[in-house]
Amino acid sequence: MSRAESHSIHTGLSGRMLLENPLLNKGTAFTLEERSELDLHGLLPPRVETLEEQCRRAYKSFSIKPTPILKHIYLRSLQDTNETLFYALVQRHLEEMLPIIYTPVVGQACQRFSDLYRRPRGLYISYPERARMDAMLANFKRNIEVIVVTDGERILGLGDQGVGGMGICIGKLSLYSAVGGITPNQTLPIMLDCGTNNQKLLEDPNYLGWRHERIDDEQYYEFVESFIKALKRRWPNALLQFEDFAINHATPLLEKYRDELCSFNDDIQGTAGVTAATLLAAAKAADKSIEDMKIAFLGAGSAGCGIAEQIIRLMMAKGLSEEEARQRIYMVDRFGLVHDEMSDLRAFQQKLAQKHDDIQPWMTDGSVSLVDVVKHAKPDAIIGVSGQPGLFTQEIIEQMSENHEQPIVFPLSNPISQVEAIPEDIIKWSKGKALIATGSPFDPVSYEGRSYPIAQCNNIYIFPGLGLGALASGARRISDGMLDAAVQTLALSSPALINRESPLLPTLDSIQRVTNDIALAVALQAQKEELAPETELTEIEQRIREKRWSPEYRRIRMSYC
Structure with missing residues (x-):
């Protein structure tokens, strides 16, 4: 043959x-x-x-669409028609199309999901149909290796989008295949429809989800537990990614299930990983060591606290005690700097609270604002995960620039409409001194004759390699050590380590190589922790190569049996 x-x-x-x-x-x-x-x-x-001729024709059709959302609709239609062509096109134009198929444009698609819905994709499990869960999973006859699941309650910075959250899962899995090489027919987006508290959706006659207020926590956790059990029965070796769950559910679900099956939460761990790697690169560019730095956060939710915990692990790996590392982290929420005398703190926030007695002299009207933290603690970096626009003010950036020769400023909130400050303002207010990474894509900024490239702190740098490494190694779970391995590998890939005028993260034309490097590091760490069968280095490298799917046409033949 x-x-x-x-x-x-x-x-x-x-x-x-x-x-x-x-x-x-x-x-x-x-x-x-x-x-x-x-x-x-x-x-x-x-x-x-040929496939190349199809790509040229498809790109022309894409290019003439006048708005980003129409470009998104075109690509989703192409994906639902011809997946090989879709992925071949995206890989050839990844930098241009990434913001279209994922953030920020996917946010608009989620908001308009019911109006834009054309063809079925993925699995919808609504609470009233929970008894049919096993039968629903059985509808998918193929072997599934990667699942992205959401309940639609906290979509990007847009809040509760109900069934529209499915758009996030579809977009994320598109990147698993385009960047991580996961075979598309082995991926599955799942929507757990628990209702919605978005009144606009409840009143929308076109809304396609379960038209009901969200179920209470007791019902919710029973529903998720039933889903996890059904999933383990159907695909016990699948990688499960939790996506855009609300703060009050995200961390409890992660802590409960991360040791039960191979799973992680991208908003907590993926965001933490790429942010920590970018921070390591920025520290190197500013001639600083992570263990000597102080970091302030605007936003003390699950994402912000997840980033903080990742940074604390990096500091401890450099020799600090846990207490010393935690003293260098300042979490600011809408009530001010989080301290140990605040009431109603969540468990993951309590671990990051500053001692009230230590910060009492900084207080103004009973609380400590981010401005106060910048003035008194003099953090080397500020990281915005608040979901609120404009909160990195000129006063804050100018104070950061007065405190440090190269202040590190990461306004990470998505979409662009929710960003804490735009790079152009940060560059201007810092007189070109700031090292910047954002959560949404921004064009380079010109200031006084120099062009400043803006790194996008996008989880795409972490989760495809993390997933590929876990699958190739046969890992039973995703450990902190595997995430740390991904972080260190990404940090070492920073162009800023070679040229300080380069962006803090690699360009997207090198992301396939970076993803492979991360996959190998993750797989080796899984073996080191005995979470995966031990193999020779050459064997795990071969497994990674074999796992990678490429969008190429194969001869199709009729089967007569």
Whole structure:
């Protein structure tokens, strides 16, 4: 049997049914031989195109769409028609298309999900149908390796989007395949529809989700528990990523299930990982060591606290005690600096609270603002995860610049409308001194004859490699050590380590290499912690190569059995 024959796909589908299957459809790239064998003559224009020719034509169609949301709709339609072409196109234009298929444009798509819905993709499990959960999972006959699940309650910085949260899961899995090389037919987006408290959605006659207020916590945790059990019965070895769960659920779910199955929360751990790696790169560029730095956060939710805990682990790895490391972290929320005499702190916030007696002299009207923290603690870096625009004011940036030669400023909130400060203002207010990374994409900033590239602190730098490494190694869980390995690998990939005028994170044209490096580091750490079977280095490298799927057409043959 020839190599081409051995890589053929055999299917029982033919004619229009084959063209309706996005995983198999090749459109105008079906050869004349395939068209004869698969009953496609007359169903396609006569010209046979190559994948490259299809990509050029598709890119032209993409380019003429006048708005970002129309570009998003076009790409989603292409994905639902021909997945191979979709991924080939995205890989060729990743930097341009990443903001379209994911943040920030995916936020608009989630808000308009019910109006834009065209074709089914993924699994919807609503609370009233919870008894059918096993049957729902059984509807997917293929082996699933990566699942992204949401309940739609905290979508980006947009809040409760109900069933529209499915858009986030679809977008995230698109990146697992485009960047991490995970085979698309082995991924599954899942929406746990627990209702919505978004009154606008409840009153929208076109809303496609369960039109009901969100269930209470007792019902909620029972629902999620039933889902996890059903998932373990159906796909016990799948990687599960929790996506955009509300603060009051995200951390408890992560802590409960991270040791039960191979799972992680990208908003907590993925965001923490990429931010910590970017901070390490910024520290190096500013001639500082992480263990000597003080870090202030605006936003003390699960994402901010997750980043803080990751940084604390980095500081402890450099020799600080846990107490010493925690003293260098300042968490500011809407009530001011978090301290140990505040009431109603969540468990993950209590661990990061400053001692009231230590910060009492900084208080103004009974609380300590971010301005007060910057003036008195003089943090080397400020990190914004507040979801509130404009809170990194000119006063704060100017004070940071007075305190430090190269202040580190990370306004990470998404989408762009919610960012704490735009890079152009930060550069201007700091007189070009600030080292910046943002959560949303921004163009380079020109200031006094110099161009300042802005790194996007995007989780895409972490989660595809983390997932690929876990799957290739057969890891049973995602440990802190595996995340730390990803962080260190990404930090070492920073162009700023070679040229201080370069961005803090690698450019997207090198992300495939970075993803492979992270996957290898994660896999080796899993083996070191005995979370995966031990192998030779060459074997795990081979597994990573074999796991990577590429968007290429394969010969499709009719199966007659």
